[in-house]
Amino acid sequence: MSNVERDPAELVAESAVLTDVRVEILEPRDVPLGGPRAMTVRRTLPQRRRSLIGGWCFIDHYGPDDVSATGGMRVPPHPHTGLQTVSWLFEGEIDHRDSVGSHALVRPGELNLMTAGRGISHSEVSTPRTNRLHGVQLWVALPSASRDVAPFFEHHTPVQGSIGVATVRTFVGSLAGSGTTATVFSPLVGAELLIPAGEAIEVPLAPSFEHGVLVDAGELTVEAVDVPVAHLAYLSPGRTSIRLHAETPARVVLLGGEPLGEQIVMWWNFIGRSHDDIVSFRADWQGEVIAGADPDGRFGTVEGYDGMPLPAPELPGVRLRPRD
Structure with missing residues (x-):
């Protein structure tokens, strides 16, 4: 998914790991995907209070979305650098096309993982048979x-x-006998957990990881702390387990990883290490793709999408400066 904000903030991000045992609650903000009938997503990462959880740097949570009312998802070809996109659905179906020639459907319970590396472009469109769209883009x-x-x-x-009576689907890494062989470049875990009403589970954790627990649905406590729907609970490294209790049927997404230990620069759909990196990526996209100077350049061409690629927003007039 693209960050389609027309005035995206530049962000210098680095790991800011807590050293105590409290649970930090991060609130979402609403971001429309564009247009008068825009589908709105709830973004819990990045934000001023926290930018990274391990290598996880972006969490968009959306739905259940009535596609007949919003028009669903239609994100034109757009670029990425320096990251992986992790697409995970609870309901609906999305058509994915990218500039390395991939054409695949994103379906519930199946992982689509796109590694941008030095540069890629892709489009995402909910399919005509989709009535409700619900999932996370990471x-x-x-x-x-x-x-x-x-x-x-x-x-x-x-x-x-499974963990007790809870169902576990681990789409990145491994947890409780569930997992995939998806390619990762730093130690990570990503999993969906379904917890029946009135049940509590003890989730084993890698103590070297920091973790986030995103509540999709249900009344849930994390270590006896209430976490509202669409909010993210952050937990620092050093834990070997966490206790999740569901008052009503709950679905959560558990994300974790070893602290990245690097400073990154995020702007729009690019991740680099400096302001100059971002300027260069934007110039390549605007020149090679939007202006048509080199369709086979850094970002390539998305074949089969009926429409124009998404132009990059204007860069701020000042160089970005690190925040405390």
Whole structure:
């Protein structure tokens, strides 16, 4: 998914790991995907209070969305650098096309993983048979050693596991007997957990990881702390488990990873390491693709999409400065 904000903030991000055992609650903000009938997503990462959880750097949570009212998802070809996109649906279906020639459907319970590396472009459109759209779109920042890899695409169906009476589908890494062989470039875990009403589970954690728990549905507590729907609970490294209790049937997305330990620069759909990186990526997209100077350049061409690619917003008039 693209960040389609017309005035995206420049962000210098680095790991800011808590050293105590409290649960930090991060509130979402609403971001429309564009147009008068825009589908709105709820974004919990990045934000001023926290930019990264391991390599996870972007969390958009959307739906259940009535496609007949909003028009669903229609994101034209747009670029990415220095990251992986992780698409995970609960309901609906999305048509994915990219500039390395991939054409795949995103379906519930199946992972679509796109590694942008040095540069890729792609489109995402909800299919005509989709009535409701509901899921998460996630980004992972690639570490410096891997951020210029050649772009590629993968599709995986996780092996299902369980923790007590809870169902676990781990789409990145492994947890409780569930997992995939999806390619990652830093230690990560990403999983969907379904917890029946009135039940509590103890989720095993890698103590070197920091974690986030995104509540999709249900009344849930994390370590006895209430976490509202669409909010994200952050937990620092050092834990070997967390207790989740569902008062009503709950669905959560667990994300975790070893702290990235690097400073990254995020703007629009690009991740680099400096302001100059971002300026260069934008110039390549605008020149090669939008102006048509080199369709086979850094970002390539998305074949089969009926429409024009998405122009980049204007850059701010000042160089970005790191925040505390």
